[in-house]
Amino acid sequence: xxxxxxxxxxxxxxxxxxxxxxxxxxxxxxxxxxxxxxxxxxxxxxxxxxxxxxxxxxxxxxxxxxxxxxxxxxxxxxxxxxxxxxxxxxxxxxxxxxxxxxxxxxxxxxxxxxxxxxxxxxxxxxxxxxxxxxxxxxxxxxxxxxxxxxxxxxxxxxxxxxxxxxxxxxxxxxxxxxxxxxxxxxxxxxxxxxxxxxxxxxx
Numbered sequence: 001x002x003x004x005x006x007x008x009x010x011x012x013x014x015x016x017x018x019x020x021x022x023x024x025x026x027x028x029x030x031x032x033x034x035x036x037x038x039x040x041x042x043x044x045x046x047x048x049x050x051x052x053x054x055x056x057x058x059x060x061x062x063x064x065x066x067x068x069x070x071x072x073x074x075x076x077x078x079x080x081x082x083x084x085x086x087x088x089x090x091x092x093x094x095x096x097x098x099x100x101x102x103x104x105x106x107x108x109x110x111x112x113x114x115x116x117x118x119x120x121x122x123x124x125x126x127x128x129x130x131x132x133x134x135x136x137x138x139x140x141x142x143x144x145x146x147x148x149x150x151x152x153x154x155x156x157x158x159x160x161x162x163x164x165x166x167x168x169x170x171x172x173x174x175x176x177x178x179x180x181x182x183x184x185x186x187x188x189x190x191x192x193x194x195x196x197x198x199x200x201x202x203x
Contacts, residue, residue, distance in 0.1 A: 003028065003155030008147050011071035015089040015096040019045040019185050022087070024165050026155045027103050029135040036108025036135060038125060039157065040100060042186040042193045044172045046086075048096040053175045056095030066143045067095035074152065076142040082129030083138050087146055087154065101173075101184075102126050102194045105134075127194040170196065 003026045011018055028037035046054040055064045055077065066075040067088055075086040075097050086097035103125045105112060112134035113119050125131045132138070137152065146154050166188035171180055173195040186193045 002158040004158060005147055005149040005153050005155045006072070008070065008072040011087060011089045011146075012091060013089060015045040015047060015098050016183060018087070018089045019043040019098040019183070020167065022098060022100070022154070023167055023185060023187055024157060024160065026106075026157045027100060027135070027153075028107075028155065029137065029152050031136060031151070034108050034111050036105075036111045038103035038106040038192075040102075040154070041104050041190045042100075042102035042184070042195070044099040044101060045183040045185075046097050046099065047183070048090055048094045051181070053172065053181075054096065060095070064095065067097050068093055069143060072145060072147040074141050074144040074146055076132075076137065076139055076144075078139065080129075083132040084128040085132055085135075085137050085141070099128060100131065101128050102186075102192050103131060104190060104192045122191055126192050130194075 022040050022043050025040050026037060027040055028035060051057060056067045060068050063077060066073055069088060070092045071089050073088045075088050077084055084099060086099050088097050090096045105124050112124055115136055116124055116130065116134050125134045141152055144152055167185055168188050169182045170184045171182060172184045
């Protein structure tokens with residue numbers, strides 16, 4: 001699978017813009033067992049200001065320190081004993097990130113099935129926790145440079161046909177605050193999207 005690694009400058013922007021443009025990009029993971037990954041089809045943006053759902057809304061802690069680091073780094077955290085993967089955005093010191101909620105599996109499918117203990121394709125990488133399990137992503141990747149092209153990275157899909165994706169946005173999932181903000185973005189009619197597909201706006 002051919003891809004061009006996204007540059008640090010790609011992430012040096014508003015998280016909502018980065019989130020939208022991450023759709024269709026490739027999230028790839030390489031280990032001694034082989035290469036695996038797929039096309040990003042669902043994301044959520046978390047803002048550096050006036051966003052109580054953002055982990056950094058109350059300041060820096062040891063847990064969220066990566067959000068304050070350089071753009072293009074990974075922010076990995078645990079919820080309900082499961083890992084979630086984010087891409088850090090905006091300039092260093094401005095804590096914002098994009099949660100990668102789902103990918104469409106394209107490469108290394110058997111390896112991901114082994115890690116997940118299932119051969120049900122639709123459930124393989126649908127949802128942030130399943131995604132991290134399938135890719136063998138854990139806390140050791142917190143702060144990892146996603147622009148290095150090694151072990152864990154995001155790249156432009158060189159095999160894409162050029163057809164424009166139909167993208168929709170909605171409120172984010174599973175939040176107790178700021179639920180109405182339209183900061184979840186997903187590819188319309190893609191069966192690997194993890195959450196509800198009722199949408200407010202498409203393009």
